[in-house]
Amino acid sequence: MLEVLNLHKNYGSFTAVTDVSFTLEPGDVFGFIGSNGAGKTTTIKMLATLLEPTHGTARLDGFDITEHPLEVRKRIGYMPDFFGLYDDVKVWEYLDYFSALYSVPVKDRPGVIDNVLELTDLTFKRDAMVASLSRGMQQRLCLARCLVHDPTLLLLDEPASGLDPRARAELKELLAELGRMGKIILVSSHILPELADFCNKVGIIERGNMLAFGGVDEIARGLKSIKVLEFRVMDRASELSMWLHGKPNIQNTYLMGATTVKVDFDGSHENQVELVRAIVNAGYPVMEVREEGVDLEDVFLNVTQGALN
Amino acid sequence: MLGAWWQDTVKTYRGNAIFVRDFRSQMRGWKPMWFWLGYLGLILLVVGSFYGGIMRRGTIDIAELQSILVGLFVGFSTLLSYLVLLVAPALTAISIVQEFDRKSIDLVQSAPVSARYLLVGRLLSAYRYVWILLMLALPFAAVGILMGGFTWPQLLATFFGISLQGLLVASLGLVTGVMTRKIVPAVIQAYAAFVVVGIFTGILSAMAAAMAFGRGGGGAPGFGFWGVLTPGVTQWAVLGTTPLGNWQAPNLLLATVTTLFASRLMMLGAASAIAPTLTPDIGRLRANSLVAALLFGLMGAFLVASLPGGMRGGGISPAMIMGNTFNTLIGFGAITVVNYLACWSFIGERKYQTNGLWNIKMLFKGTPASVLPFLTALMLVATLGFVGGVFLSSGRVSPELLLYIPWGWGINFFLVGLCWWASLLSTGNLPGARRLGGLFFILVMIIFSAVIGIITRGEGNAAAWAWHPVLGAYGEQQYGPGVLGHGLILWALGGILLFTAERKRRKIIRASYE
Numbered sequence: 001m002l003e004v005l006n007l008h009k010n011y012g013s014f015t016a017v018t019d020v021s022f023t024l025e026p027g028d029v030f031g032f033i034g035s036n037g038a039g040k041t042t043t044i045k046m047l048a049t050l051l052e053p054t055h056g057t058a059r060l061d062g063f064d065i066t067e068h069p070l071e072v073r074k075r076i077g078y079m080p081d082f083f084g085l086y087d088d089v090k091v092w093e094y095l096d097y098f099s100a101l102y103s104v105p106v107k108d109r110p111g112v113i114d115n116v117l118e119l120t121d122l123t124f125k126r127d128a129m130v131a132s133l134s135r136g137m138q139q140r141l142c143l144a145r146c147l148v149h150d151p152t153l154l155l156l157d158e159p160a161s162g163l164d165p166r167a168r169a170e171l172k173e174l175l176a177e178l179g180r181m182g183k184i185i186l187v188s189s190h191i192l193p194e195l196a197d198f199c200n201k202v203g204i205i206e207r208g209n210m211l212a213f214g215g216v217d218e219i220a221r222g223l224k225s226i227k228v229l230e231f232r233v234m235d236r237a238s239e240l241s242m243w244l245h246g247k248p249n250i251q252n253t254y255l256m257g258a259t260t261v262k263v264d265f266d267g268s269h270e271n272q273v274e275l276v277r278a279i280v281n282a283g284y285p286v287m288e289v290r291e292e293g294v295d296l297e298d299v300f301l302n303v304t305q306g307a308l309n
Numbered sequence: 310m311l312g313a314w315w316q317d318t319v320k321t322y323r324g325n326a327i328f329v330r331d332f333r334s335q336m337r338g339w340k341p342m343w344f345w346l347g348y349l350g351l352i353l354l355v356v357g358s359f360y361g362g363i364m365r366r367g368t369i370d371i372a373e374l375q376s377i378l379v380g381l382f383v384g385f386s387t388l389l390s391y392l393v394l395l396v397a398p399a400l401t402a403i404s405i406v407q408e409f410d411r412k413s414i415d416l417v418q419s420a421p422v423s424a425r426y427l428l429v430g431r432l433l434s435a436y437r438y439v440w441i442l443l444m445l446a447l448p449f450a451a452v453g454i455l456m457g458g459f460t461w462p463q464l465l466a467t468f469f470g471i472s473l474q475g476l477l478v479a480s481l482g483l484v485t486g487v488m489t490r491k492i493v494p495a496v497i498q499a500y501a502a503f504v505v506v507g508i509f510t511g512i513l514s515a516m517a518a519a520m521a522f523g524r525g526g527g528g529a530p531g532f533g534f535w536g537v538l539t540p541g542v543t544q545w546a547v548l549g550t551t552p553l554g555n556w557q558a559p560n561l562l563l564a565t566v567t568t569l570f571a572s573r574l575m576m577l578g579a580a581s582a583i584a585p586t587l588t589p590d591i592g593r594l595r596a597n598s599l600v601a602a603l604l605f606g607l608m609g610a611f612l613v614a615s616l617p618g619g620m621r622g623g624g625i626s627p628a629m630i631m632g633n634t635f636n637t638l639i640g641f642g643a644i645t646v647v648n649y650l651a652c653w654s655f656i657g658e659r660k661y662q663t664n665g666l667w668n669i670k671m672l673f674k675g676t677p678a679s680v681l682p683f684l685t686a687l688m689l690v691a692t693l694g695f696v697g698g699v700f701l702s703s704g705r706v707s708p709e710l711l712l713y714i715p716w717g718w719g720i721n722f723f724l725v726g727l728c729w730w731a732s733l734l735s736t737g738n739l740p741g742a743r744r745l746g747g748l749f750f751i752l753v754m755i756i757f758s759a760v761i762g763i764i765t766r767g768e769g770n771a772a773a774w775a776w777h778p779v780l781g782a783y784g785e786q787q788y789g790p791g792v793l794g795h796g797l798i799l800w801a802l803g804g805i806l807l808f809t810a811e812r813k814r815r816k817i818i819r820a821s822y823e
């Protein structure tokens with residue numbers, strides 16, 4: 001289990017990460033989303049014990065990142081937003097090197113290396129020089145490196161950036177597989193759709209503040225004024241628009257033409273039922289009520305816009 | 310705590326992954342082959358022309374042959390020394406800079422290994438390389454042995470001495486490698502640092518040799534153990550001894566201990582500089598440094614005190630010799646500089662000094678609040694060691710010697726002031742602060758020397774040189790501000806720097822609140 005407790009980082013007088021807290025359980029695939037400069041890398045580096053928090057801390061399986069960094073390091077696989085590959089060694093030598101750094105016993109190393117190569121689909125490149133690999137393969141090799149010591153937590157900083165769609169799809173599949181293996185996976189990205197379909201938890205960070213955290217649906221539901229209801233009437237749309245204005249749970253109303261009104265609605269499902277009933281009772285010729293699908297993209301834009309305003 | 314340290318130590322020295330990895334890439338491809346061929350070619354050229362010369366002479370009597378071979382041995386081992394000194398620091402400096410360049414440093418440091426692990430791996434790799442170079446040269450030297458010029462013990466001891474030099478400069482390369490992010494400056498700094506150390510050891514060896522000479526024809530010149538670490542002198546010094554009080558200590562032993570200790574300090578210094586967070590390395594470095602300071606102080610006093618009395622005539626008092634040794638040791642001994650550079654930590658903390666200026670409870674932590682207490686402790690211990698050494702070896706401490714203490718301390722105080730400014734001017738940038746601190750120091754030294762040089766117009770003007778804050782210690786004391794005067798000047802300058810830096814710091818903090 002990873003507990004992040006008020007993690008905070010100042011660079012001089014500039015605050016890069018402000019009191020971030022969240023908890024992740026084994027099996028969680030956590031999408032850590034924020035635009036460039038939001039503080040994702042800073043947070044991840046603190047979790048990877050590469051940066052001292054100004055205050056606050058995090059615990060992985062009970063080990064504190066500031067008090068027991070070496071214990072924490074044994075349990076994490078960190079993949080930075082650059083490769084950091086040694087280009088003067090072969091693929092298996094590279095993995096052998098990191099197995100040794102992670103104290104994998106000498107006799108187990110060949111087996112471990114074969115396993116992670118298998119998992120990342122690189123078996124056929126075992127004896128190739130690292131420099132000769134394609135970008136996607138180098139990415140997978142980096143991931144393989146993170147796996148040699150069977151970590152409980154994977155910290156992946158923008159792993160999908162710079163990959164072609166195919167390599168990206170393969171990466172997603174691999175991460176989903178690792179999630180099923182019971183690891184905690186933290187994946188950061190500044191592009192939301194990249195993560196939407198395989199994360200079960202999402203956190204949105206902007207200007208160092210964690211604006212939202214939770215299950216994907218939970219966030220969508222918990223957020224106010226993001227549901228858009230569309231009413232199609234036979235006529236009197238502008239009258240309906242006036243009528244709706246100021247009713248409970250209605251944030252904004254938009255007249256979309258002669259027959260359509262849209263509203264930003266922040267009530268519960270019960271409120272929604274009541275609203276529709278009231279409209280009908282008031283005698284408006286409602287033909288159709290449609291709830292616009294909420295996707296993560298909207299959530300993201302909505303949340304971050306709130307922070308920027 | 311101790312158990313964890315032991316585990317880490319075992320892991321660091323047994324099957325160090327970096328040692329293994331470096332070997333693979335050092336041996337790969339044609340590049341190393343070409344390099345070694347070139348290296349062997351160079352040796353062959355030098356040695357071959359020597360042997361060739363002997364062959365052409367046709368008949369030659371044994372005594373003459375042997376003296377020629379000794380000459381060959383001297384030239385040959387000096388050549389090897391310089392090659393090793395050229396290669397070893399470059400190896401470590403480049404490998405560290407590359408590690409940062411590729412950013413693989415983050416990968417290594419997110420693994421459960423200490424910064425020491427990484428650096429020891431690099432150091433051992435470089436040391437192994439030094440031995441590869443020496444072993445490649447062995448057959449050429451062996452011919453000389455077969456012809457009876459010199460002996461195996463002489464040769465092997467010399468090789469070992471050269472390898473110690475390699476180890477010493479390789480660890481210097483580590484330090485300069487972490488100070489800069491570019492290969493060329495790192496290597497140049499390593500060479501420059503070595504030249505400084507070389508001048509220092511060279512002076513000591515020369516002093517020792519001169520004094521032995523002054524004793525009056527005591528046979529072979531008695532090189533001190535520093536000679537082992539001085540290129541060109543190694544082969545004379547390796548089999549000799551150095552008097553430590555009443556004990557004739559083998560030079561090779563003393564040089565080995567000194568090298569291991571110095572390289573350990575430099576490695577710890579580098580380790581605490583690259584460690585991403587506060588690590589036990591800093592605590593260890595500081596504890597080690599205190600022991601080192603005590604030992605260097607003691608040993609320095611013993612060595613100088615046990616030198617024969619040849620220099621006691623000619624207006625130079627023993628107190629002055631001792632005082633200058635003290636200044637050299639305390640004033641700009643490498644121990645202080647290395648540690649000083651490793652003292653700074655906590656980017657925000659350094660600028661704002663949130664833990665205060667003087668926090669003795671943090672003596673073994675890398676926070677700026679403990680820099681002054683730590684430096685003070687370091688100088689105190691070294692001074693105690695030195696004065697204790699003088700007392701133990703000669704039975705008394707001349708009051709004249711005590712006058713040198715404010716001087717040696719003053720140089721440090723001055724350095725603290727400079728570095729304080731450096732850390733303010735390079736806001737929040739640790740390597741920048743270090744570089745700036747070093748630059749300031751060098752600049753001040755150059756300016757002092759240049760001004761004096763201009764005043765004296767290149768003529769040996771003892772009166773002007775006596776004003777030099779460091780070299781003045783070697784001048785004649787009837788000129789200049791005198792021993793105590795130098796101390797007072799440096800304290801005053803250091804005080805002004807500290808005071809102004811502190812005012813500036815408060816202003817910055819106040820501004821940041823507004």
Ligand SMILES: Nc1ncnc2c1ncn2[C@@H]1O[C@H](COP(=O)(O)OP(=O)(O)O)[C@@H](O)[C@H]1O
Nearest residue numbers: 011014016034035036037038039040041042043
């Ligand atoms: N070493 C540093 N010194 C000063 N500011 C930094 C440093 N590293 C990052 N920052 C700043 O902190 C903020 C967060 O950066 P980062 O965590 O890299 O964002 P992200 O990974 O989300 O793009 C940015 O505004 C960045 O400019």
Ligand SMILES: [Mg+2]
Nearest residue numbers: 037040041081
């Ligand atoms: Mg980033």
